[in-house]
Amino acid sequence: xxxxxxxxxxxxxxxxxxxxxxxxxxxxxxxxxxxxxxxxxxxxxxxxxxxxxxxxxxxxxxxxxxxxxxxxx
Numbered sequence: 001x002x003x004x005x006x007x008x009x010x011x012x013x014x015x016x017x018x019x020x021x022x023x024x025x026x027x028x029x030x031x032x033x034x035x036x037x038x039x040x041x042x043x044x045x046x047x048x049x050x051x052x053x054x055x056x057x058x059x060x061x062x063x064x065x066x067x068x069x070x071x072x073x
Contacts, residue, residue: 012030013029013030014029014030014031014032015027015029015030015031031052033050045066046065046066047064047065047066048063048064048066049061049062049064050062
């Protein structure tokens with residue numbers, strides 16, 4: 001977190017990248033995604049989208065529009 005000190009204050013544990021869950025089990029935690037763009041580009045985006053690939057399940061696509069202040073709705 002030295003490269004991103006503002007993320008050090010985010011509460012909760014990170015979900016491991018290579019996590020395997022047994023059937024009917026669940027987990028919770030934070031997922032950290034990296035986007036190879038400038039801060040200016042990030043700050044002017046109009047939506048947020050990310051795709052997560054799973055080994056044994058279908059991919060998960062998530063999308064969220066931004067409000068006028070640039071926050072996720």
